[in-house]
Amino acid sequence: MSIQRFTRVRGLVAVGAIAATVVGFAGLTAASAAEKVVLGALRFTSHAAGFIALDKGYFADEGLDVSFEFFQAAQPIAVAVASGDVDFGVAGVTGGLMNLAEKDAVRLVAGVLHEKKGVDGMMIMASNKAYEEGLDTVPEIKGHSMAMTQVGSTFHYMTSRVAEKEGFTIDDVKLVPLQKVGSMIAALKSGQVDAMIMVPHIAKSLVNNGDAKELGWLYDYAEYQISALFTSVKNIEERRPMVEGFIRAYAKGIADFNRVMLAADADPAEKEEMTKIIHKYVYNDRPYEKAAPSIQAGAMNLNEGAALNKTDVAAQMQWFQDQGLVQSKLDVDKLVDDSFVKNY
Amino acid sequence: MADEPERAQPVKFRGGGFVSKPRRFVAPLVFAVLIAIWEWGARAGWISPLVLPAPSEAFEAFKDLVESGQLLRHLSASLQRLIVGFTAGTTLGLTVGTFIGLFSIARSGLAPLVAAIFPIPKIALLPLFIIWFGIGEGSKVATILFGSFFPTVIATYSGIDNVDRGLIRMGQSFNLTYRDIVRKIVLPAALPAILSGMRISASISIILLVAAEMIGAEYGIGAYVLLAGNLMATDQLIAGVAMLSILGLTVNWLINLAERRFLKWRA
């Protein structure tokens, strides 16, 4: 009996060993085929192209095994990319990002969010109090206070573009840095600041709830490159094919998003399907029925083909340098690597 | 026995150690060595400027700040907030703490409230502070006020709790008035506890300075640090953090002075 058992055990071990070898080989080939890539993301509709690309298998088609690392704010994503913890990130073209590029840590490789006339984007809005006191058009912002997150943020830049177009300067408005979007909302609702510029899904819900008034849309002042896809200089130099594949897949996600989420005549079924994909990542703490309107309200124009408006990025960089927020020795070619997508 | 040669040897010393003696030069030396290694590492290139800028770069950023004249504006803005907030918080805290320490009704009513609110991170309440106190100096001062109020309350009433009851009984036995017993016996006896509470609340105030200056602050060391962080200007960040640290050391030194001045009588 003991001999019998011995043979059986040995037999099992042999089978196990063979199986392990086979699985091992399979695993090895799979690993070599699917390169691991981490994308740093925020749970915003504006980051949806990445979610769609993953869900629809565009990343897998390029042989990439993409996973997400979620953040609370865009700034830490840039730092995480610089440190190599994350491979790609999407963030506003901010002073912080430019200074990281100046330190040769990151570069912009593709465009993501771009204001476009007629597509809901950033809203310029006034507090109820200021509105009642006569602030009911955009040019009247001159001389009023405006909330923003930080000095050197996209909000800071957007305000300057509005001012420029209306023929006054940024010094004519009192900019109040409040660090957090939540604080900006609190300040506007309570009338502590007169105006602000806000992302569409929040802005629209504020206006619909009667907490603030719409003054206008940013696209009437600046059709500009709000956010971009960036990666580390190390990735560009050492993993160029991976970066190319990632951008191709991301561009497909953008194409799907723009076609379904922005078009007025989009197929409702397709729109619902896509909203459901996005809902896996955005507002996933609420039931789908409640989340869907917010998700759809947050849809903004994404750069078709992930093209990058380098001209505008250069202009933004110039503005930050003029403000003394970014080192003047930074060159746009150090900030943007234009070899991946169409630049204009 | 007398004629036997006696072997004599000194008793071995076995005491010593386990006593901390002040060594004045050690602390500056540790600082100097650390900074030297850091500087050398940055120049040699094995500390990337992205990870940590060289001390010399941080100093350069500090020099820029001095030369541009901004340092004074930042410092005066922050100090003003710290002094107003800390003074108001401490005064209120002393008053409430004394009431809790002296009156059972105040204790039953307020002590649990203080215990419930103390651990709330004030930074989480910033949006509410904006609505309550506005985006001007009000909310900044209030943040620091709240930060220094609660530790002072707790230090004051636990100080009063620990006052030697024998001293109070002595005061009563000499027919001192209630007011005199509080003023001349209870509060001076609680002073050591109150001062060590102040040491904590002063540090908390400096920590909260950065949080306070998140709300619409154009100037202030906290605002400077925040801006440096947002812009990834790590040299300015280090310079700002160093200023906060020096501010903390200064406050600590002031409290040491106060302790030496007012608590000489302690054994």
Added chain:
Amino acid sequence: MDLKVQGLSHRYDDLEVLRGIDLTIRQGEIVSVIGPSGCGKSTLLRLIGGLERPTEGEVLQVGEPPADSLNPLTYVFQDFALLPWRTVKGNVSLVLESKGLAQAETDARIADVLARTRLTDFADAIPKQLSGGMKQRVAIARALSVNPAVLLMDEPLSALDSQTRELLMDDLIQLWAREPFTSCYVTHNLNEAVRLGHKVVVLSRRPGVIREIVTIDTPVPKRSISDPALAEIQQSLWEMMREEAMTADMELADG
């Protein structure tokens, strides 16, 4: 002014501490109270001075206290109860402040009591600089400064070493000789009781009742360590207490 204790009983919740105490302390007389530990001596003293309210009975002041007495019933505590942040002078002035005295009178009183307790040279020292005996002299000076009608002394020498105790006892005797004061002197030390007391009240163990009141006729200033008559009284007091002291020693706290 005399003090009269009538039918005094006291209890803390279920614990009966004192029962049926009747006692008179006459003007100019030192009454020592002794008894085994935990017999309620100190409680009795707190009841006499009005720091605690008796469960039953009362304490009466018979006659008027002297007109210049600022605090007729004044304590001297075992642990001195000095404010450590005040100087010797400041500790004395504490009990004179806000009593409506002119500054000159306050100063005069302080100077007087410091001289009487031989502390004049230490007026500006703070308590942590003083020895135990000096601290107690400060406390005595403070007590004398208010011209008490009765000094209530709660084991005033117990925290001191034996040499210091002898010195301070001499001081007390001298003080009394110069200006006889009325006092209730609580102690567990039989020698002190016999040396200082005109009467020695012996309390039984808890609940404390008066077992005996021994009167000593030798004038206080004439008593000495080696007086055989005093030794005999001390011996007989000890016989009286010995058994109870042993029982008290074996008792568990919170029994």
